[in-house]
Amino acid sequence: METNLLVQPFDRVGADAIAIVLFEDEPAPAELQSATAWLDELRSSGEFTGKPAEIAVAHLPQGLAAKRLVVAGGGKRDKFDAAALRRAVGSTVRTLKQKGVKKLAWWLGAGSPADAEAAVEGAILGNYETDRYKPSSEAKPLDSFVVAAVRGGADLEAAVTRARIIGEAQNFTRDLANEPANRLTPTILADRARAMAAEQGLECEVLDQDRMRQLGMGSLLGVAQGSAEPPALIIVRYRPAKEPATKDHLGLVGKGVTFDTGGISIKPAEGMEKMKYDMCGGAAVLGAMRAIAQLKPAIPVTALVPAVENMPGSKAQRPGDIVTSLSGKTVEVLNTDAEGRLILNDALTYSQRLGCTHLVDAATLTGAIVVALGYVNVGAFTNNDALLGRVLGAAKQEGEKMWHMPLDEDYKELLKSPFADLANIGGRWGGAISAAWFLREFVDDTPWVHLDIAGTAWLEENKPFMAKGPTGVCVRTFVNLAMNW
Ligand code: BES
Ligand code: ZN
Ligand code: ZN
Numbered sequence: 001m002e003t004n005l006l007v008q009p010f011d012r013v014g015a016d017a018i019a020i021v022l023f024e025d026e027p028a029p030a031e032l033q034s035a036t037a038w039l040d041e042l043r044s045s046g047e048f049t050g051k052p053a054e055i056a057v058a059h060l061p062q063g064l065a066a067k068r069l070v071v072a073g074g075g076k077r078d079k080f081d082a083a084a085l086r087r088a089v090g091s092t093v094r095t096l097k098q099k100g101v102k103k104l105a106w107w108l109g110a111g112s113p114a115d116a117e118a119a120v121e122g123a124i125l126g127n128y129e130t131d132r133y134k135p136s137s138e139a140k141p142l143d144s145f146v147v148a149a150v151r152g153g154a155d156l157e158a159a160v161t162r163a164r165i166i167g168e169a170q171n172f173t174r175d176l177a178n179e180p181a182n183r184l185t186p187t188i189l190a191d192r193a194r195a196m197a198a199e200q201g202l203e204c205e206v207l208d209q210d211r212m213r214q215l216g217m218g219s220l221l222g223v224a225q226g227s228a229e230p231p232a233l234i235i236v237r238y239r240p241a242k243e244p245a246t247k248d249h250l251g252l253v254g255k256g257v258t259f260d261t262g263g264i265s266i267k268p269a270e271g272m273e274k275m276k277y278d279m280c281g282g283a284a285v286l287g288a289m290r291a292i293a294q295l296k297p298a299i300p301v302t303a304l305v306p307a308v309e310n311m312p313g314s315k316a317q318r319p320g321d322i323v324t325s326l327s328g329k330t331v332e333v334l335n336t337d338a339e340g341r342l343i344l345n346d347a348l349t350y351s352q353r354l355g356c357t358h359l360v361d362a363a364t365l366t367g368a369i370v371v372a373l374g375y376v377n378v379g380a381f382t383n384n385d386a387l388l389g390r391v392l393g394a395a396k397q398e399g400e401k402m403w404h405m406p407l408d409e410d411y412k413e414l415l416k417s418p419f420a421d422l423a424n425i426g427g428r429w430g431g432a433i434s435a436a437w438f439l440r441e442f443v444d445d446t447p448w449v450h451l452d453i454a455g456t457a458w459l460e461e462n463k464p465f466m467a468k469g470p471t472g473v474c475v476r477t478f479v480n481l482a483m484n485w
């Protein structure tokens with residue numbers, strides 16, 4: 001889809017539809033003067049009250065160049081922030097594309113660059129469908145999305161460009177996440193990362209099984225050994241052109257389990273197909289790198305994606321096996337389904353060897369985080385409140401909900417093993433926290449934030465503003481974090 005900024009008065013904007021926000025608690029704006037009768041009727045009939053995701057369409061509106069006039073509910077004016085605007089645009093796009101609209105204009109009016117950015121992102125995200133392998137799909141995407149403003153300017157143009165880069169990066173992540181495991185093995189994920197890096201001018205290095213064996217990544221390799229598909233540790237690097245002012249080096253680490261059967265501790269059949277999404281963390285860091293390559297933050301950023309398939313079989317690791325991680329710490333594998341932490345620990349250790357000074361990981365790590373926070377918030381854990389503050393600040397700006405979870409010393413004892421330095425599970429209660437503690441054991445004092453995205457990486461149902469399936473959560477937060485460092 002093409003996205004553009006257009007400077008034109010409301011009534012002159014030519015498109016299949018022009019959309020404008022209407023609030024619950026406010027009269028219609030001046031632009032809609034010629035449509036007052038229609039709006040009065042909409043309100044008095046109760047067909048449109050201005051609530052979020054409400055949309056009403058009028059054909060051949062009097063005095064307008066556009067073929068349709070669309071009002072989109074904004075909710076309460078004082079709650080209408082960039083996140084609400086992103087969703088309002090997404091909902092409008094998703095409704096109108098089903099009605100055959102190809103070119104949609106969104107009335108920004110005198111809105112800010114941040115508003116323009118949110119609008120374009122909302123449109124790109126809302127236009128996305130997960131129908132790649134469904135030739136019979138009825139989805140009819142928009143061809144063109146235009147932000148119509150009362151003024152032009154480099155700041156607005158830049159915002160539209162930024163939004164396109166970020167929105168497309170998030171859809172790149174969703175595309176990767178959406179691939180079934182037969183079409184996205186660790187090797188193929190590495191190929192995709194390489195292709196993306198080459199296209200975007202990033203460095204990419206992939207450590208294969210032999211190299212990981214030489215290095216001593218026994219924890220990652222233990223998970224991989226049950227699968228006929230070889231593992232890969234994908235490393236993508238961005239370096240700023242100018243010598244940075246600080247020594248800071250951001251490391252983004254993403255869980256890349258291309259399919260999680262649970263291994264010998266096998267999962268129940270029901271819902272197992274969803275475990276193709278167990279690489280959403282890895283896909284998010286790769287998507288973020290795609291945008292970072294184009295937006296060029298001031299600090300170096302390195303992404304690491306440990307990619308494996310977690311399978312049972314005669315070569316698979318067994319409960320009770322003890323592996324030696326790259327850090328030297330030994331781990332007793334009590335449950336082979338707690339595999340994410342067993343690959344992330346080696347990647348976290350390696351990221352520090354590569355010089356990363358600040359680490360953020362994203363992982364579909366535990367069912368327990370879904371119990372704790374549902375499908376709404378990402379669970380955020382840290383050993384460093386300053387870094388967490390930056391991550392939560394970025395997330396807030398980007399409208400990605402994250403919630404600070406505890407990581408007290410008291411939880412550490414859950415991971416005690418009589419036979420090894422650590423057990424890989426911590427019992428039934430506080431499962432997301434013991435999983436986070438496990439990772440913490442491998443970052444020492446390096447500032448680190450762990451984002452458990454098991455509840456937020458995909459939608460079980462369509463939302464008005466986004467198709468069901470992978471959400472691409474964390475991409476915008478990661479990009480924002482790097483850009484505002
Ligand atoms: N990939 C799963 C976590 C998950 C669950 C992601 C639900 C998305 C939705 C992870 O590898 C896993 O299986 N975790 C176990 C850990 C347990 C064995 C300690 C879990 O959460 O049940
Ligand atoms: Zn698992
Ligand atoms: Zn998993």
